Amino acid sequence: MSDVAVGxxxxxxxxxxxxVTREGEVLDEIRTFTPHDAQGGAGAATAKVLAExxxxxxxxxxxxxxxxPIGIGMPGMVRRxxxxxxxxxxxxxxxxxxxxxxxxxxxxxxxxxxxxxxxAALGEYAWGAGRGIDNFVMVTLGTGIGGGIIANxxxxxxxxxxxxxxxxxxxxxxxxxxxxxxYGCWERYASGGGLARLTSEWAAEGRLPTLxxxxxxxxxxxxxxxxxxxxxGVEEAVALMRDVAWWLARGLANLVAILxxxxxxxxxxxxxAADQLLPSAREFxxxxxxxxxxxxxxxxxxxxxxxHAGALGAAKVAFDRQS
Amino acid sequence: MSDVAVGxxxxxxxxxxxxVTREGEVLDEIRTFTPHDAQGGAGAATAKVLAExxxxxxxxxxxxxxxxPIGIGMPGMVRRxxxxxxxxxxxxxxxxxxxxxxxxxxxxxxxxxxxxxxxAALGEYAWGAGRGIDNFVMVTLGTGIGGGIIANxxxxxxxxxxxxxxxxxxxxxxxxxxxxxxYGCWERYASGGGLARLTSEWAAEGRLPTLxxxxxxxxxxxxxxxxxxxxxGVEEAVALMRDVAWWLARGLANLVAILxxxxxxxxxxxxxAADQLLPSAREFxxxxxxxxxxxxxxxxxxxxxxxHAGALGAAKVAFDRQS
Numbered sequence: 001m002s003d004v005a006v007g008x009x010x011x012x013x014x015x016x017x018x019x020v021t022r023e024g025e026v027l028d029e030i031r032t033f034t035p036h037d038a039q040g041g042a043g044a045a046t047a048k049v050l051a052e053x054x055x056x057x058x059x060x061x062x063x064x065x066x067x068x069p070i071g072i073g074m075p076g077m078v079r080r081x082x083x084x085x086x087x088x089x090x091x092x093x094x095x096x097x098x099x100x101x102x103x104x105x106x107x108x109x110x111x112x113x114x115x116x117x118x119x120a121a122l123g124e125y126a127w128g129a130g131r132g133i134d135n136f137v138m139v140t141l142g143t144g145i146g147g148g149i150i151a152n153x154x155x156x157x158x159x160x161x162x163x164x165x166x167x168x169x170x171x172x173x174x175x176x177x178x179x180x181x182x183y184g185c186w187e188r189y190a191s192g193g194g195l196a197r198l199t200s201e202w203a204a205e206g207r208l209p210t211l212x213x214x215x216x217x218x219x220x221x222x223x224x225x226x227x228x229x230x231x232x233g234v235e236e237a238v239a240l241m242r243d244v245a246w247w248l249a250r251g252l253a254n255l256v257a258i259l260x261x262x263x264x265x266x267x268x269x270x271x272x273a274a275d276q277l278l279p280s281a282r283e284f285x286x287x288x289x290x291x292x293x294x295x296x297x298x299x300x301x302x303x304x305x306x307x308h309a310g311a312l313g314a315a316k317v318a319f320d321r322q323s
Numbered sequence: 324m325s326d327v328a329v330g331x332x333x334x335x336x337x338x339x340x341x342x343v344t345r346e347g348e349v350l351d352e353i354r355t356f357t358p359h360d361a362q363g364g365a366g367a368a369t370a371k372v373l374a375e376x377x378x379x380x381x382x383x384x385x386x387x388x389x390x391x392p393i394g395i396g397m398p399g400m401v402r403r404x405x406x407x408x409x410x411x412x413x414x415x416x417x418x419x420x421x422x423x424x425x426x427x428x429x430x431x432x433x434x435x436x437x438x439x440x441x442x443a444a445l446g447e448y449a450w451g452a453g454r455g456i457d458n459f460v461m462v463t464l465g466t467g468i469g470g471g472i473i474a475n476x477x478x479x480x481x482x483x484x485x486x487x488x489x490x491x492x493x494x495x496x497x498x499x500x501x502x503x504x505x506y507g508c509w510e511r512y513a514s515g516g517g518l519a520r521l522t523s524e525w526a527a528e529g530r531l532p533t534l535x536x537x538x539x540x541x542x543x544x545x546x547x548x549x550x551x552x553x554x555x556g557v558e559e560a561v562a563l564m565r566d567v568a569w570w571l572a573r574g575l576a577n578l579v580a581i582l583x584x585x586x587x588x589x590x591x592x593x594x595x596a597a598d599q600l601l602p603s604a605r606e607f608x609x610x611x612x613x614x615x616x617x618x619x620x621x622x623x624x625x626x627x628x629x630x631h632a633g634a635l636g637a638a639k640v641a642f643d644r645q646s
Contacts, residue, residue: 077617085617135482149581151481156474158583159458160618163474168580168613172496173573180613182576250496253505257491258472258581260481290491290503294400294408295483 002322005069006057007315008050009116010034012075012089012143015046017053018308019061020315024127026308028057036092043084043096050098051105065106071318072098072111073119073310075146080161082113088179089143112321116140116310117164118155120267120303121148122320123313128304129265137261138309139166139252140268144179145187148313151259167191171250189247192270195223198240208236227273241273245280252281252300253288262296267303274302325645328392329380330446330638331373332439333357335398335412335466338369340376341631342384343638347450349631351380359415366407366419373421374428388429394641395421395434396442396633398469403484405436411502412466435644439463439633440487441478443590443626444471445643446636451627452588460584461632462489462575463591464600467502468510471636474582490514494573512570515593518546521563531559550596564596568603575604576611579621590626597625 004027009016011034019028030053035045050072058065076087082099099111114122121138124130130138134153140146145167149156156163167187168180175184176197188194202208203218211221211229229237255261266274282300286292303309327350332339334357342351353376358368373395381388399410405422422434437445444461447453453461457476463469468490472479479486490510491503498507499520511517525531526541534544534552552560578584589597605623609615626632 077614086614151474151479151486152477154475156458156479156582158474159585160583162614162618163581163583165580165583165613169492169577170573170611171493173494173570182611182613185613247496250493254492254577255581257488258486258578259479260483260486260488262482288493288505290488290505290508291400291409291485295485 007311009310043093047101069318071314073116073314117146118148119313120309136263141270142268186251249284328638330634332633366416370424392641394637396439396637440469441471442636443632459586464593509574572607
């Protein structure tokens, strides 16, 4: 049994590699840009980057890749067998089996793959804001919304391993078109992408006059403009952030009804705006949650592990599967 | 360890009691109207009816209530400790602890309570359409929508025991007002109550001309009229049933995204219209489900245990907790 594991978190922009102890201590880390070329077949370019990261750790820390437990967190639909069924944001890797690719390039025998939101949930459960909480939902607010569900102390992988795709729960039937082809998905309202979409909508409707004037047109206003202006107290921006928080609460309330989740851990890129979103979302939850007053107060906490959550969780997957 | 258990399923209209073996065989059953008077304190009148049902079984089958495992399925928010936090359709019992009440009246020591949708899920998992399926969702289509979630082979009770209230997932934010005080809950679209609501709406909008003529006015048309007319092929009624099926599929697709549920078991009163609803719902799922073509086909099956599902599941709860 190895004392350390590698966790790899592959994002649309960067791949983060961490070397982790069984106590969740990060001994080393590497960040590399994620390649987006399809040469060499599905996932080959990305697998090469990951293999280099692992090889660097092996060299620096005198480890043998053959025995090293390696976990990979990947955005998209990761099957229980470790094959990537579909990755909308990483088109060049769809269908790839990274365990096989890393076995070929490194001789690594212990490579496991899991959805990145599920990894983040496992990471927070082991070493972060979900520690000791046997029923909670990890919500990662990035361009979309990912997540992972811990119920009865275990990750809900579901039939094929695709569990936790909470961003594609429709909260507005026949609502805004989503990248997945569906309509009204939660992530079209309460993610970074949702903020951007609502910003365009509000700007076009004349509801962001100050920002439109500042940017010289409705097209120029971005989600970042809104979070910045909201932080400075610009009323129209504060109102828009409250709308995003309302939609965030709408989805969270659904998950409370379905799963009786008492705790949420919020991570992902948009969680930099957590101080603007979470207080309002908590407030909206009171009205939006079925039987709110019959429950203990729902806790909505920011991620403890922040940018490391996915990579740490991937390492946890590797520890768990190889032990 | 007792070879038999009593399962009690308390509905808004009737209470069904079954005497069940460990193999799920129903040895005896009794149906009694559910009392709705509040005399004697929360739940006293209902507890009296249940105690009589148990006493009748005990007498007929020479059993001692003290040792008999007794499970109670109750609509509403049942806490893990067996207390009923809230029962919107059984106002006179909110707050009651039936385990305590039956202990007092019968001396019964082994009384356990669980939400009725959760009971139905456990019943189908043990002896019905969910047998051997470690990830499925029970959906009971009655006046509202209840349910229970089996994930990783276990019931998802959640933090307080309120898990599985899938009918109060909002599928249309700011949509139709629900009895729970919320807006756009799934059960306002895809249950018996949802059918009734849509029927009134369609009738008022002039979209059910044949039925309105038949009933002498828009107010006279009921959900039952629609299911009957749809069965006879009346086009406007078929169209309305397809709309209900669409909403049913909308909620099911959400649960697939969240839980990666591969199987649904559909029960409850409206499932008498299963032959009209389920084929259309299956068809709509293809478009509404995130990554449908990446998954094995989603199975939507009618309940095996039908009207006995809740009572059988309540008995299963009693077997499981006392063993």
